[in-house]
Amino acid sequence: xxxxxxxxxxxxxxxxxxxxxxxxxxxxxxxxxxxxxxxxxxxxxxxxxxxxxxxxxxxxxxxxxxxxxxxxxxxxxxxxxxxxxxxxxxxxxxxxxxxxxxxxxxxxxxxxxxxxxxxxxxxxxxxxxxxxxxxxxxxxxxxxxxxxxxxxxxxxxxxxxxxxxxxxxxxxxxxxxxxxxxxxxxxxxxxxxxxxxxxxxxxxxxxxxxxxxxxxxxxxxxxxxxxxxxxxxxxxxxxxxxxxxxxxxxxxxxxxxxxxxxxxxxxxxxxxxxxxxxxxxxxxxxxxxxxxxxxxxxxxxxxxxxxxxxxxxxxxxxxxxxxxxxxxxxxxxxxxxxxxxxxxxxxxxxxxxxxxxxxxxxxxxxxxxxxxxxxxxxxxxxxxxxxxxxxxxxxxxxxxxxxxxx
Amino acid sequence: xxxxxxxxxxxxxxxxxxxxxxxxxxxxxxxxxxxxxxxxxxxxxxxxxxxxxxxxxxxxxxxxxxxxxxxxxxxxxxxxxxxxxxxxxxxxxxxxxxxxxxxxxxxxxxxxxxxxxxxxxxxxxxxxxxxxxxxxxxxxxxxxxxxxxxxxxxxxxxxxxxxxxxxxxxxxxxxxxxxxxxxxxxxxxxxxxxxxxxxxxxxxxxxxxxxxxxxxxxxxxxxxxxxxxxxxxxxxxxxxxxxxxxxxxxxxxxxxxxxxxxxxxxxxxxxxxxxxxxxxxxxxxxxxxxxxxxxxxxxxxxxxxxxxxxxxxxxxxxxxxxxxxxxxxxxxxxxxxxxxxxxxxxxxxxxxxxxxxxxxxxxxxxxxxxxxxxxxxxxxxxxxxxxxxxxxxxxxxxxxxxxxxx
Numbered sequence: 001x002x003x004x005x006x007x008x009x010x011x012x013x014x015x016x017x018x019x020x021x022x023x024x025x026x027x028x029x030x031x032x033x034x035x036x037x038x039x040x041x042x043x044x045x046x047x048x049x050x051x052x053x054x055x056x057x058x059x060x061x062x063x064x065x066x067x068x069x070x071x072x073x074x075x076x077x078x079x080x081x082x083x084x085x086x087x088x089x090x091x092x093x094x095x096x097x098x099x100x101x102x103x104x105x106x107x108x109x110x111x112x113x114x115x116x117x118x119x120x121x122x123x124x125x126x127x128x129x130x131x132x133x134x135x136x137x138x139x140x141x142x143x144x145x146x147x148x149x150x151x152x153x154x155x156x157x158x159x160x161x162x163x164x165x166x167x168x169x170x171x172x173x174x175x176x177x178x179x180x181x182x183x184x185x186x187x188x189x190x191x192x193x194x195x196x197x198x199x200x201x202x203x204x205x206x207x208x209x210x211x212x213x214x215x216x217x218x219x220x221x222x223x224x225x226x227x228x229x230x231x232x233x234x235x236x237x238x239x240x241x242x243x244x245x246x247x248x249x250x251x252x253x254x255x256x257x258x259x260x261x262x263x264x265x266x267x268x269x270x271x272x273x274x275x276x277x278x279x280x281x282x283x284x285x286x287x288x289x290x291x292x293x294x295x296x297x298x299x300x301x302x303x304x305x306x307x308x309x310x311x312x313x314x315x316x317x318x319x320x321x322x323x324x325x326x327x328x329x330x331x332x333x334x335x336x337x338x339x340x341x342x343x344x345x346x347x348x349x350x351x352x353x354x355x356x357x358x359x360x361x362x363x364x365x366x367x368x369x370x371x372x373x374x375x376x377x378x379x380x381x382x383x384x385x386x387x388x389x390x391x392x393x394x395x396x397x398x399x400x401x402x403x404x405x406x
Numbered sequence: 407x408x409x410x411x412x413x414x415x416x417x418x419x420x421x422x423x424x425x426x427x428x429x430x431x432x433x434x435x436x437x438x439x440x441x442x443x444x445x446x447x448x449x450x451x452x453x454x455x456x457x458x459x460x461x462x463x464x465x466x467x468x469x470x471x472x473x474x475x476x477x478x479x480x481x482x483x484x485x486x487x488x489x490x491x492x493x494x495x496x497x498x499x500x501x502x503x504x505x506x507x508x509x510x511x512x513x514x515x516x517x518x519x520x521x522x523x524x525x526x527x528x529x530x531x532x533x534x535x536x537x538x539x540x541x542x543x544x545x546x547x548x549x550x551x552x553x554x555x556x557x558x559x560x561x562x563x564x565x566x567x568x569x570x571x572x573x574x575x576x577x578x579x580x581x582x583x584x585x586x587x588x589x590x591x592x593x594x595x596x597x598x599x600x601x602x603x604x605x606x607x608x609x610x611x612x613x614x615x616x617x618x619x620x621x622x623x624x625x626x627x628x629x630x631x632x633x634x635x636x637x638x639x640x641x642x643x644x645x646x647x648x649x650x651x652x653x654x655x656x657x658x659x660x661x662x663x664x665x666x667x668x669x670x671x672x673x674x675x676x677x678x679x680x681x682x683x684x685x686x687x688x689x690x691x692x693x694x695x696x697x698x699x700x701x702x703x704x705x706x707x708x709x710x711x712x713x714x715x716x717x718x719x720x721x722x723x724x725x726x727x728x729x730x731x732x733x734x735x736x737x738x739x740x741x742x743x744x745x746x747x748x749x750x751x752x753x754x755x756x757x758x759x760x761x762x763x764x765x766x767x768x769x770x771x772x773x774x775x776x777x778x779x780x781x782x783x784x785x786x787x788x789x790x791x792x793x794x795x796x797x798x799x800x801x802x803x804x805x806x807x808x809x810x811x812x
Contacts (some may be wrong), residue, residue, distance in 0.1 A: 002418075002442070002443060002444035002450070003419055003420055003423045003443050003444065003445065004443055004445035004446070005444070013409055013655040014409055014410075014539060017409045022511055036408070037408060037409050037410055038408035038409065038411070039409065040410070041411035043410070053570035104808075105599060151652075154762075154764060162764055210642065210645075211642070212641050212642040224730075226730075228634050228635075228639055228641075228646075229634075229637060229640070230640075231635060233634055233635075233730075233731070234618065234635070234732070235618050235634075235731055235732025235733065235765070236618040236732055236733055236734040236768065236769075237619070237732055237764060237765065237767075238732070238767060239732040239762070239764040239765050240618075240634075240730065240731050240732035240765075241730065241732075242730065242732070242762055242765065243729075243730065244730040245464040245760070245761075245762055246658065246729055246730060246731045247654075247722055247725055247726055247729075247760050248653075249656075250654065250655075250722045258762055260759060260761075262760075263600070263760075272686075284675055295430055316653055316656045318724065320652045320653055320654055321654075323640070323649075323651045323652055324630075324632075324646065324647065324648065324649065324652060324727075324730065325646050326640070326642055326643055326644070326645040326646035326647075326648070327641065327642055328642040328643025354651070354653050354656075354666040354668075354669075355651075355666075356560075356645070356664055357642070357650065358560060358569065358645040359567075359643065359645050359646075360641060362642065363642075363645060378778035393588045
């Protein structure tokens with residue numbers, strides 16, 4: 001560990017921490033910022049002055065408190081002036097959004113895609129058009145701080161898609177291509193959807209304030225993002241958290257697209273549910289899942305049994321994750337959110353049967369608090385990451401190199 | 407995150423980091439310390455002067471380098487003067503050691519215990535006597551920096567045994583009792599054997615320099631310690647890493663002492679091996695395991711099949727750990743070290759079949775580099791932890807409150 005720091009490094013760290021706080025927690029008084037960061041009043045004031053001078057935050061009157069006396073000003077992020085582009089590339093559709101500093105979605109575009117092996121160029125083209133539109137709408141006095149993409153597959157740190165079975169991409173230059181087609185002079189960060197979903201639920205969702213959480217995301221397959229001690233687990237090569245390929249059924253398992261069999265994703269994914277429910281695969285995606293859920297709620301025996309079976313296998317996976325990670329909460333997102341009410345009884349029964357009491361006592365099961373926007377919100381966090389790490393330097397760079405959409 | 411730090415806090419952190427470096431890496435020159443820590447020459451010299459003045463390090467001539475010119479002095483830990491007590495409480499025996507700063511074992515005592523539900527008081531009595539002897543031998547000019555215990559079960563952060571099926575303890579005040587019986591005026595830290603083993607192999611074993619590793623420890627059962635991004639995974643309640651209770655055989659699994667069935671520990675532990683090998687349970691422990699290994703090496707079919715079966719189930723567990731953690735290395739310790747040669751082919755076959763290529767490409771399987779001392783070395787790291795975190799304060803406290811053994 002390098003422990004020596006220059007004055008300049010210290011200041012950058014402090015600016016970063018102030019901006020991160022208001023981005024995550026919303027408007028805060030000077031006093032509460034000082035307390036949270038362990039900094040004295042004059043240091044905090046000078047940091048706020050720098051951030052306000054750059055247009056990243058403003059000081060404003062707080063919402064009516066009902067208390068007498070002059071209210072102290074609060075420091076708030078500038079969501080309209082400072083925004084980011086977030087994209088969500090799922091199996092059946094793509095979403096693009098302009099997200100303000102502070103995390104609010106300001107505008108969005110969506111496109112449904114027919115399920116097929118898609119041409120990367122097509123997807124990049126749609127995303128680029130959406131992105132340019134969204135930035136153009138934002139007006140001339142605004143700054144786009146970055147671009148983040150949530151992608152339904154494995155991604156290398158450089159934004160190359162390493163493995164994306166559901167879209168038929170492998171080792172393609174997705175991030176760099178999108179950056180070029182956007183033509184905004186901005187770098188593009190790409191992350192796995194479940195990893196980003198975990199970050200979003202940790203920062204501003206069902207796991208707020210909890211340093212140990214497991215996020216499970218169902219799309220066609222199942223992905224996982226795991227926050228350990230407040231940080232996303234990434235592993236030695238950045239390929240950790242492959243929860244969907246945890247083997248839960250080693251001997252009689254269903255074949256998985258990864259080439260193995262008995263993976264959690266093979267046992268509880270969309271294909272398994274539709275098979276168990278005896279539904280033809282013509283109505284797939286969320287609509288297909290929701291149809292089975294509705295049938296089960298209406299008492300259809302086969303649909304009920306199918307969801308129970310999914311719950312059983314999902315339970316094995318959840319048990320192992322709880323025994324391994326001792327999380328405070330397990331969050332279910334994507335199609336696993338639709339299946340939550342139906343599967344939770346079996347999942348809880350598995351937990352009762354297999355999880356050690358010490359880990360079972362306190363763990364909570366929850367659905368994604370950000371709903372269907374969890375992965376998009378995670379992409380926005382990725383887009384803001386550079387700005388939050390070094391606010392003034394990055395803002396200046398974005399202003400200097402910004403290209404306005406034609 | 408609190409980012410503001412006083413001068414005093416900064417200095418403590420720097421002292422901590424210098425001492426930690428020489429404790430872990432051995433003698434280092436001033437220049438290399440400065441480089442590693444990002445501190446300038448005068449700061450480093452003043453830190454070393456403080457540590458040397460307190461008797462924690464000395465500056466000495468390096469071993470012959472063969473190069474011309476005056477060799478620069480190296481900063482070395484003081485292993486004889488500054489030591490710690492480390493205890494290893496395993497199912498079949500207890501070990502005690504005096505370990506010098508820098509990690510070398512200076513002296514040790516061992517006792518074999520018959521396998522039975524032991525009286526906590528007996529064990530504490532044996533450990534206390536060993537500990538007092540070891541400290542008495544060390545001479546009057548020395549300081550015992552702390553006491554650490556590796557325990558074969560679940561431990562609460564306060565040193566209470568939460569769950570220890572193999573020794574029949576539950577919710578007993580193990581750490582506090584041992585501290586009292588030792589009567590040395592020292593706090594006693596207690597940790598799970600596999601967690602401490604992971605730390606030891608990470609700091610000075612098969613995982614040196616690797617920030618993501620999985621350590622599997624076989625005693626009668628199987629425990630795990632997982633280093634994620636350089637830190638031990640502990641979970642929300644400190645009960646993470648329960649690798650032994652990962653369910654690998656959810657439907658036909660062997661019953662486990664935890665009350666569940668199909669746990670990794672039930673499928674690959676000592677009982678499973680001896681059962682599969684058709685060995686009566688009269689020769690248990692390491693001797694029993696080694697007997698089966700010897701038989702298999704001599705070509706005994708049943709012993710070979712038993713080890714293959716263990717390898718198969720162990721492989722399922724290892725597969726899941728690799729897919730979840732994407733570690734650089736999986737380290738096998740305790741009786742899993744004895745079984746390594748026999749089980750590795752099946753484990754590797756499972757990895758080939760089930761692990762995603764991205765995580766499979768680089769992961770290494772290894773035996774514990776510290777041999778049978780891995781957990782004891784982990785206990786020593788726990789014993790030194792307070793001193794390494796705040797060297798001068800803790801040293802002063804130990805000197806002020808030390809009680810010499812009678």
